[in-house]
Amino acid sequence: MNVNHSARGRIRIRSGWILSMALALGALGFVAAAQWNSEVQRTSYTTNAQQTLAEQAVSLEEEQDLLQTQLAAVEAELADIQAASEGSQTALAEVNEELAETRLAGGLTEVVGPGVVIEIADSRRVLPAGENPANYIVLADDLRDLVAALWHAGAEAIAINGERLVATTSIYGVGSSVLVNTAFLSPTFRLEAVGPGQLEERFRVEPAYLGRVAQRIEAFDLEFAMVSSTDLRLPPFIGSTGLRWAVPVEGSE
Secondary structure (H helix, E strand, O other): OHHHHHHHHHHHHHHHHHHHHHHHHHHHHHHHHHHHHHHHHHHHHHHHHHHHHHHHHHHHHHHHHHHHHHHHHHHHHHHHHHHHHHHHHHHHHHHHHHHHHHHHHOOOOOEEEEEEEEEEEOOOOOOOOOOOHHHHOOOHHHHHHHHHHHHHHOOOEEEEOOEEOOOOOOEEEEOOEEEEOOEEEOOOEEEEEEOOOOHHHHHHHOHHHOOHHHHHHHHHOOEEEEEEEEEEEEOOOOOOOOOOOOOOOOOOO
């Protein structure tokens, strides 16, 4: 009886131990299976994520290449525009320079420079009986002769009593006045001429420059004075220089 009780006790213990081992092994197997499943899922997720990131990286790289290409095209277009703009600015500057030179040559610009000042006025001599009064006053012809002499001596700009002379200027006698451009001028007449420094010297050394005027000055005592200047300032021509009837010949420009 005692033996049998002992045997049964050992059988119960062993059975309990075997059951515990079985449960432990089952739990271990479950954990191992769960871990394996987790590793498989993690590997699968990591692989999918890496693939997605790789695809995004490729897409971004392609987009960057496209943007760089577009940027290069825009920069090239901008360079062309800047080059064209610089060319236009250069052409515009050249046109403006030519225009300024034309206005200067045409008397439409105020000028300053060395030259000579001439003043001429009517004679103060008492008019002799029977003499022609026109002999003792400054005539339009006198002014025209003086202007012609100044141009011939090298003057580049001339003004009479502030009236700038241009290609369309007329000097015309009207009674006791002289019409210059559209202004009626009276003596004393002041001629200012910008030109080479030897203007006065040419007139003094070569009186022939004055021509008939020199003879009238001496014969009728017309008031006359001439002096050099280093800083003459002549105003621009004020008036119309438009031509109504004269037009350029085709093909001559």
